[in-house]
Amino acid sequence: MLLGSLTVLPNFTTTIAGEPNQYGSLMYLLIFVIILLCSVFVITPLPGNSLLFVTGAMAMNHVLSLEWVFVSALSAAYIGYDLNYWSARILGLAVCRKGCPYIFKSINVVRTHELLEQYGPLAIIISRFIPAVNLPPFFAGLDSMNYRQYALFNLLGAALWCGIILAMGYELGGLGIIRAYLPVLILLVILAVITAFVYGVVTLIRGLLREGRNEETG
Secondary structure (H helix, E strand, C coil), rough: CCCHHHHHHHHHHHHHCCCCCCCCCHHHHHHHHHHHHHHHCCCCCCCCHHHHHHHHHHHCCCCCCHHHHHHHHHHHHHHHHHHHHHHHHHHHHHHHHCCCCCCCCCCHHHHHHHHHHHHHHHHHHHHHCCCCCCCCCHHHHHHHHCCCCCHHHHHHHHHHHHHHHHHHHHHHCCCCHHHHHHHHHHHHHHHHHHHHHHHHHHHHHHHHHHHHHHHHCC
């Protein structure tokens, strides 16, 4: 069944790239969901940059509306970081560390604190472009950063991230080589999202199981 599904993907992506707006609002819903996961699911960085670039190229080739792609991605990116802020502020570090020990390992904590100390609220924007340092929303919540200030930089970061990457995809999407291989790029992004998501879920489950065994032996 899995192999059968994989053989369908190339035809599916070719259809998407070749027939404008056939899937209508479903495409924008998928973009919203994936970008939301990219922003809130920090166990493993999902290929949000690649998705934005490819959807920008699709908009250039009249497959999608650039305006609706931007609105879908912007709202998802903002909500994702907002969820991280409030979950950390409400639950606290101890609960977050216990639930996701892999994310809150010491090296990530040190890197994030250094980034916040050096750049302050600008770290919220910077983290959008550096997947390896994606915990500032959590620590902004843990440190009880003023929410109005956080919301402003969250919105600016989401707008800059979505706008810049989408613009790059839109401008380069007119190139012959990008247009010719657009179905392949779509397929690669889909496979990358699936792989990263599965890896993240497996990593989370292993971390929880390991934590449970440690508590039993301790």
